[in-house]
Amino acid sequence: MSRKILGLDIRPDAVSAVLINSSIKGTVIEAHEHVPLSGRKEDRNGLADSLETIQQKMDLSDSICVASFPADEISYRNIQVPFKGQKKIKKILPYELEPTLPFxxxxxxxxxxxxxxxxxxxxxxxxxxxxxxxxxxxxLDTLVAFNIDPEIVTVGGYPTAFSLSKFLDSHKNWLFIDIDNNKSTIFIILSGNIGLIRSFAIRSASLSYKIKSLCGNIRRTLYALEKILGLDFELDGGFITGCGIDDLGFDKDMEQALGFPIERVDVLRFAEILKQQPPPPSWIPFLMNNALSLALMEIQGAKGFNFRKGPFALKKIWEENKKNLIQTGVFFVLVLSLGWFNVFLDSYFMEKRLARLNHQITGIFTSTFPEVKNIVDPVQQMKIKIQQARKNALLPGETEKQIRAIDILNTISKAIPKDMDVTLNRFVMGSESVSISGDTDSFNSVDNIKSKLEQADIFKKIIISAANIDKFDKRVRFKLKVNL
Known part of the structure; x- marks a missing residue:
C-alpha cells in the first residue's frame, strides 16, 4: 500500500512543495514546485495565489500534508524545568513563559x-x-480553502535542522542557517541536539551588507547561547539553505566573515531512502530542502514541534473513516452475537451432559448400596458409606488415632495469646508429628510459644528445631516440631 506525502514549506517570500510516494517498492519524488509569493490581490493574499499554482501543477489528492509555519512569526525561548514528566511540563509552561512573551x-x-x-x-x-x-x-483557513488540511504544522526550517542533527557527526557542534531574502533563522546543533532557535531580519541593500548583517546576528546569537546554557563551545562548521542564497559566492563570503567552514545543504544527498534515484529535473537543493525534509519527517515518523493541538487539533478522523468504522461496528456486533449464541449452545449441551452424569452416579450408588432408599446427594452419601466401611474393616484390638488438622490448628490458635507478635506461615502434618514454621519479634517469644503449646493435651512434646534472626527485617524465624 502506497502513501502520498506532501511537504509544504511556506516562507515569508515563497512556497515550496515536494510530493513523495512511499510504498513497499520504494520511495520516489513524484513532483516538486517552488513558487514565489506574489503581492496581495484584492481580497486574496500571496499565499493563496502560490497554493493555487501548486494545486494546478501537482496532483495533491489523497496526500498527507506536513506544512511549515513561517519561522519569523514564532517566538522561541530556552527554559529549564526541574522535572521530566510531559503532563507536568505542559501545565507549568504557560506560567513559565508568560513574563517573557509579548502576547x-x-x-x-x-x-x-x-x-x-x-x-x-x-x-x-x-x-x-x-x-x-x-x-x-x-x-489553516487559507490551506483548507485548497483542500489542504495538514496533519502537522511545524516551525519553518526545523525539519531540515532536525535531519542534519541525525545525519552529521553527533560529537561535533554545527550551525544551520535558513536564509530568506530579508529574514533568516538560526538553528544551533550541539552534539546531535538542536540547542537554540532564533529568527531575525537581515538588511539586504547589497550582498556584502546582507552578509555583514547576517554574520553579526549569528555572532550575537552564539554569545547569547553561551550565556543561556552556561557552555563554552566552538563550532565545527555551518550549513545554509533557503531562497536567499542564490548568489554563487554567498557561502564563501560567510565563511570568511565567520572564520569556520560554511557549506550549502543538499538533503537529497543525505536521505538514504531516496539515494537510489537521480535528482528530479529542475531540482534546486537550496529551494527544496525544507519541503523535502518535511515529507521525510512524516515518512520516518520523527517527532518535533507541532502546532496542531488544542483548538487546532485534527478533527477529521470520523469523517475520513466513517464508512470503515460503520463496517467495523457491524462486523463487531455480528461477531458478538455469534459469540453469545456459541455460549448458549455450550451451556445447553453442558446441562445435558451434567444430567447424564448425575443419572450415572445415582445408578452406581443404588447398585452398590441397594439398602439405601432415601437418595439426596449420592456423592456425599457414598463418601460416608466408604468411611464407615473403612472403620468396620479395622482388625480386633486395633485402635485408630484420629486427630484432625482442623483440631490441631484450633488448639494452636487458642494456645498462643492474641497480643503476641507472631506469624505462622507453614504447617506440615504427618502421622506422628506436625512441623510449624513462622516468625516473631524475639527469642523469648519463641520460648513462650513453646511453653504455651506444651500445655495442650493433644501434644506430647514440643521441640524448637530452629530459631534465627533475619538480617533484613530483624525478626526471629523459627521451626517447631510437635509430637502427637
Missing part, C-alpha cells in the same frame, strides 16, 4: 522539544515555540 499566553499555541545538554542532568532543558492563534487560524 498573553491564552492567545498563543505553545509547543516544546527536549534538548540534552551535558552536565545538566538535574534539570530538563526545553526549547519552546509559541505562535499567535489568530495567525495560525488564518494560515
Amino acid at each position: 498573553p499566553v491564552e492567545e498563543l499555541i505553545i509547543d516544546f522539544i527536549h534538548i540534552e545538554i551535558p552536565d545538566h542532568t538535574n534539570t530538563k532543558n526545553l526549547i519552546t515555540a509559541a505562535v499567535e492563534k489568530s495567525k495560525l487560524q488564518s494560515f
Whole structure:
C-alpha cells in the first residue's frame, strides 16, 4: 500500500512543495514546485495565489500534508524545568513563559522539544515555540480553502535542522542557517541536539551588507547561547539553505566573515531512502530542502514541534473513516452475537451432559448400596458409606488415632495469646508429628510459644528445631516440631 506525502514549506517570500510516494517498492519524488509569493490581490493574499499554482501543477489528492509555519512569526525561548514528566511540563509552561512573551499566553499555541545538554542532568532543558492563534487560524483557513488540511504544522526550517542533527557527526557542534531574502533563522546543533532557535531580519541593500548583517546576528546569537546554557563551545562548521542564497559566492563570503567552514545543504544527498534515484529535473537543493525534509519527517515518523493541538487539533478522523468504522461496528456486533449464541449452545449441551452424569452416579450408588432408599446427594452419601466401611474393616484390638488438622490448628490458635507478635506461615502434618514454621519479634517469644503449646493435651512434646534472626527485617524465624 502506497502513501502520498506532501511537504509544504511556506516562507515569508515563497512556497515550496515536494510530493513523495512511499510504498513497499520504494520511495520516489513524484513532483516538486517552488513558487514565489506574489503581492496581495484584492481580497486574496500571496499565499493563496502560490497554493493555487501548486494545486494546478501537482496532483495533491489523497496526500498527507506536513506544512511549515513561517519561522519569523514564532517566538522561541530556552527554559529549564526541574522535572521530566510531559503532563507536568505542559501545565507549568504557560506560567513559565508568560513574563517573557509579548502576547498573553491564552492567545498563543505553545509547543516544546527536549534538548540534552551535558552536565545538566538535574534539570530538563526545553526549547519552546509559541505562535499567535489568530495567525495560525488564518494560515489553516487559507490551506483548507485548497483542500489542504495538514496533519502537522511545524516551525519553518526545523525539519531540515532536525535531519542534519541525525545525519552529521553527533560529537561535533554545527550551525544551520535558513536564509530568506530579508529574514533568516538560526538553528544551533550541539552534539546531535538542536540547542537554540532564533529568527531575525537581515538588511539586504547589497550582498556584502546582507552578509555583514547576517554574520553579526549569528555572532550575537552564539554569545547569547553561551550565556543561556552556561557552555563554552566552538563550532565545527555551518550549513545554509533557503531562497536567499542564490548568489554563487554567498557561502564563501560567510565563511570568511565567520572564520569556520560554511557549506550549502543538499538533503537529497543525505536521505538514504531516496539515494537510489537521480535528482528530479529542475531540482534546486537550496529551494527544496525544507519541503523535502518535511515529507521525510512524516515518512520516518520523527517527532518535533507541532502546532496542531488544542483548538487546532485534527478533527477529521470520523469523517475520513466513517464508512470503515460503520463496517467495523457491524462486523463487531455480528461477531458478538455469534459469540453469545456459541455460549448458549455450550451451556445447553453442558446441562445435558451434567444430567447424564448425575443419572450415572445415582445408578452406581443404588447398585452398590441397594439398602439405601432415601437418595439426596449420592456423592456425599457414598463418601460416608466408604468411611464407615473403612472403620468396620479395622482388625480386633486395633485402635485408630484420629486427630484432625482442623483440631490441631484450633488448639494452636487458642494456645498462643492474641497480643503476641507472631506469624505462622507453614504447617506440615504427618502421622506422628506436625512441623510449624513462622516468625516473631524475639527469642523469648519463641520460648513462650513453646511453653504455651506444651500445655495442650493433644501434644506430647514440643521441640524448637530452629530459631534465627533475619538480617533484613530483624525478626526471629523459627521451626517447631510437635509430637502427637
